Amino acid sequence: MSRLSHxxxxxxxxxxxxxxxxxxxxRPVMLYSIGKDSSxxxxxxxxxxxxxxxxxxxxxxxxxxxxxEMIEFRDKFAADLGVKLIVHSNTSALQAGANPFxxxxxxxxxxxxxxxxxxxxxxxxxxxxxxxxxxxxxKSRAKERIFSFRDSLGQWDPKNQxxxxxxxxxxxxxxxxxxxxFPLSNWTEMDVWxxxxxxxxxIVPLYFAKERQVLVRGNSLVMPEQDFVKPQLxxxxxxxxxxxxxxxxxxxxxxxxxxxxxxxxxxxxxxTVRNSERENRVIDHDREGSMELKKREGYx
Amino acid sequence: xxxxxVQTPTQPSFNIEAFLAAEESKGLLxxxxxxxxxxxxxxxxxxxxxxxxGAYEDQLKSAIRGGEIDFSLLTDGLRAEREQGITIDxxxxxxxxxxxxxxxxxxxxxxxxxxxxxxxxxxxELAIILLDAHRGLTTQSRRHAFIATLLGIPNFVxxxxxxxxxxxxxxxxxRIREEYQAFLQRIxxxxxxxxxxxxxxxxxxxxxGSHMPWFEGPCLLExxxxxDPADRMINAPFRMAVQRVVRPDANFRGYAGQxxxxxxxxxxxxQALPSGRTSKVRRVVTFDGDLEMAHAPMSVTxxxxxxxxxxxxxxxxxxxxxxxxxxxxxxMVWFDAHPLDPAHDYLVKHTSQTIPARVDGVRHLINVATLxxxxxxxxxxxxxxVVRIAASKPLFFDAYKENRVTGSFILIDxxxxxxAGAGMILGSAExxxxxxxxxxxxxxxxxxxxxxxxxxxxxDAQAVEVVRAxxxxxxx
Numbered sequence: 001m002s003r004l005s006h007x008x009x010x011x012x013x014x015x016x017x018x019x020x021x022x023x024x025x026x027r028p029v030m031l032y033s034i035g036k037d038s039s040x041x042x043x044x045x046x047x048x049x050x051x052x053x054x055x056x057x058x059x060x061x062x063x064x065x066x067x068x069e070m071i072e073f074r075d076k077f078a079a080d081l082g083v084k085l086i087v088h089s090n091t092s093a094l095q096a097g098a099n100p101f102x103x104x105x106x107x108x109x110x111x112x113x114x115x116x117x118x119x120x121x122x123x124x125x126x127x128x129x130x131x132x133x134x135x136x137x138x139k140s141r142a143k144e145r146i147f148s149f150r151d152s153l154g155q156w157d158p159k160n161q162x163x164x165x166x167x168x169x170x171x172x173x174x175x176x177x178x179x180x181x182f183p184l185s186n187w188t189e190m191d192v193w194x195x196x197x198x199x200x201x202x203i204v205p206l207y208f209a210k211e212r213q214v215l216v217r218g219n220s221l222v223m224p225e226q227d228f229v230k231p232q233l234x235x236x237x238x239x240x241x242x243x244x245x246x247x248x249x250x251x252x253x254x255x256x257x258x259x260x261x262x263x264x265x266x267x268x269x270x271x272t273v274r275n276s277e278r279e280n281r282v283i284d285h286d287r288e289g290s291m292e293l294k295k296r297e298g299y300x
Numbered sequence: 301x302x303x304x305x306v307q308t309p310t311q312p313s314f315n316i317e318a319f320l321a322a323e324e325s326k327g328l329l330x331x332x333x334x335x336x337x338x339x340x341x342x343x344x345x346x347x348x349x350x351x352x353x354g355a356y357e358d359q360l361k362s363a364i365r366g367g368e369i370d371f372s373l374l375t376d377g378l379r380a381e382r383e384q385g386i387t388i389d390x391x392x393x394x395x396x397x398x399x400x401x402x403x404x405x406x407x408x409x410x411x412x413x414x415x416x417x418x419x420x421x422x423x424x425e426l427a428i429i430l431l432d433a434h435r436g437l438t439t440q441s442r443r444h445a446f447i448a449t450l451l452g453i454p455n456f457v458x459x460x461x462x463x464x465x466x467x468x469x470x471x472x473x474x475r476i477r478e479e480y481q482a483f484l485q486r487i488x489x490x491x492x493x494x495x496x497x498x499x500x501x502x503x504x505x506x507x508x509g510s511h512m513p514w515f516e517g518p519c520l521l522e523x524x525x526x527x528d529p530a531d532r533m534i535n536a537p538f539r540m541a542v543q544r545v546v547r548p549d550a551n552f553r554g555y556a557g558q559x560x561x562x563x564x565x566x567x568x569x570x571q572a573l574p575s576g577r578t579s580k581v582r583r584v585v586t587f588d589g590d591l592e593m594a595h596a597p598m599s600v601t602x603x604x605x606x607x608x609x610x611x612x613x614x615x616x617x618x619x620x621x622x623x624x625x626x627x628x629x630x631x632m633v634w635f636d637a638h639p640l641d642p643a644h645d646y647l648v649k650h651t652s653q654t655i656p657a658r659v660d661g662v663r664h665l666i667n668v669a670t671l672x673x674x675x676x677x678x679x680x681x682x683x684x685x686v687v688r689i690a691a692s693k694p695l696f697f698d699a700y701k702e703n704r705v706t707g708s709f710i711l712i713d714x715x716x717x718x719x720a721g722a723g724m725i726l727g728s729a730e731x732x733x734x735x736x737x738x739x740x741x742x743x744x745x746x747x748x749x750x751x752x753x754x755x756x757x758x759x760d761a762q763a764v765e766v767v768r769a770x771x772x773x774x775x776x
Contacts, residue, residue, distance in 0.1 A: 015599035
């Protein structure tokens, strides 16, 4: 009898995790970031409850600095799926003028992502929140549990995590506490792309290379699609064949030069690429261990 | 050669569709590593990741110290670890070769972190146990093998590292192998592949190198790519714990779960536990269509021919039925800072059910340094012992050595919600003479007023022996 392929094994594990959460928690919610990992996670949720519907809502924490194509994709995706989508923004911070240029990326993320997320989870009374993070993304994520405990302030204590053995997850929480759940923990970037290919999962067109108008700033390609992106001294506006390797906020996520305009070409590019996907994300590099610090405070 | 890791898509003959088909059907091997602080484990893993191109350049750049790559910095993820220069938690690493994908649980080997090793070992199909050739066999290396054996890992690689420090001497390797082999046999360890290597210099990790021509076996990566992880779970009797009843409308009622062991086909006779009612499988339902056959560890939804009452926590089985008991004996690894307390309330999470339980005494503690059993009333953090669990209703289980899914459980502290310990079921503790004697001894001891004398040996094991003989006499 043949063993499962790695994709089948990962899929079976993720479905098990998603079903456990739906059965053990009062009010689960699935964080939906519009990115490729979210698309895979939602597909796994569909599979977990088939032929029934997904028994929890999706939540998008909208910084309002996302790419337009992402928002268009989000709304169509949720409508096609017939799933409930909650969109939450930190409106008070935005009204006070929060943006990465004025605040710096660390404070901006803190307000528009972390604070906004915690507010949304509290407002919804959610006791479990799925996130699409993978352990291969970043060093501090490599040590995060699949069921990751958060105290009543939403904080992560990396030195005091619940041991996690076999597929027995401890999701016990007191009121106010919650669990972040990472069903894609054991997936790699390559696994995600291969799964999207095999399963024919729709993703935001920004992932595919095409000729785009960008500001060339040193090694970065900045998309000037919104008016808050101001050209700096030395920037050159050029038309470049490029794509996004990961999607974030438009001011903080650069494009990479690429001619990968199909899934097989993206996967082929991955095989040869020598830089990890988050390299073009400014926020991870703010300072040594910056992702761990953000996570401790409640970031996904 | 194992080092030619990826086909390059720029080669003119590169066929992307064929490449994808091969990639997507690759198998997965889960492994774990164990080694002491100074065995060079981080260096070995760093080298494996680096040479298997699992570490990308920008991650590498942040690991450069004094102009050279410090491989240990690739794996030590948390700030506290980088500050202290040690690994304090399980880290999961991912790498791939054209033949296989790997998930590696990197666990620290310090004495105080037995729990991390057990965590990493619980899902592993292979363990790499590191030894320092220079120091030879240590208490730590014995303990690592013991825990890996206890957690039921079916394949071991014994990596005798730092061969460069002993002049790549075959004699040193042979001596260590002989000594360790004897120990492994004693504890009932699985098949073990002994491998001399130098993680620092790269000998026998991804490439053979030229320093040990006397060693003819495959190097580490080659071995990991080809070892057969012999999946016992597919051939075991069918077990599926029901996670959820899927009921979108009145016409469909399905039982969703991940198959723990065995195979299932439409038409198969199954039994639902605890009700004991039997039925036939009508359909094996998935999002991608109904299946003619499904096996462990697939996640599926079963529909049955008959309307029987099944809910979350129940188990659907076929073939030889699992055991059923409210009282079980289990080997337990204790995690929590609060020691195991027989007066305390716990929850046992076993398959998909979570029920109240007590610990009905510690039978003995296992000293992991000497492997001797010792009398104990409790287990402290990182201690291992055999305990008796009294659950509030019957559990349906197989012995852990036969089935890692239905034979495992965790204990949750009801006050703190901490995962207090992990258990591997040895068997039912009900009805045996041994059990009756054990309970009688404790009952008698508890009911004797302070100050009065009891005509029983003060050692528990001896007392049980005396009472057992008495009971046996009575029964004859």
